[in-house]
Amino acid sequence: MPEGLEAEIWRRAAQPLVGRVIHQAWADHRVAPDGFVDQLVGRRIDAVRRVGKVVLVDTDGATLGLHLGMTGRLEVDGAAPIDRLEYSSGADLAEWDRLRLWTDIDPKRVCALRMNDPRRLGRLSLDADLTAIGPDALTLDTSQLVERLVGRRAAIKALLLDQSVVGGLGNLCVDEVLFWSGVAPNRAADELTLDDLDRITAACRERLASMLAAGGSTNGMLSPALRAARGVCPLDGTALERATIGGRTTIWCALHQR
DNA sequence: CGGCATGTTTCGCC
């Protein structure tokens, strides 16, 4: 489920953790660095932030990074801000837990913070270097995008998915942004006009904000249901195109995206 | 059973 929008939803939901002290921690060692638990127990949570798709828990010691991968989800005090994964049944087995944190104040007597990830593509980090992640999609402006695209000739979709170009965009959001921008995903980045890039950054700010308010990445016009159904363009009724671009399944309208 | 899935990293080829 996690693109930047989901990470933002979880970041907001985790704010009640700020000020608490971590009393106990458990992690699946296969997805956590050595010494993980020892570096967190006894630490006070100072802030919960987000960089791109990564949720960061700052403590008075290390900063815990939650990289949700393809199927990771979070619960705070036993509540899941996003309860169902789009491409899974909604099952939530204890054996899929990758992180459990308890604090000095656990109102519901359950984990203050729990990460559950069936597919185990997610990771836990401590003081990870995230400096390579580009400007955030939710506030992206055209000058930032131009700067990051200089010298790049790959398909615009592949570059928007690259976290070092723009932070937070995943497969669904990129398709949605390009859909509203009227730019075809297979266009070479160096052939786009400034006007194209303006429409892309405007779509990032406006459409992503509205998807965030609606609950996340699955709330675009190109819904997962429409993607799977191989339907028609909701704007003009043209049969949607489908191809692999940037290594990911891509949906677009060849009539209004050029 | 075959194929697909909201992601990232690695490898080899230009």
Place this chain on the structure above:
DNA sequence: AGGCGAAACATGCC
């Protein structure tokens, strides 16, 4: 050297 595409990772679900 660095950009780029394909493969690998790991597992569940239809």
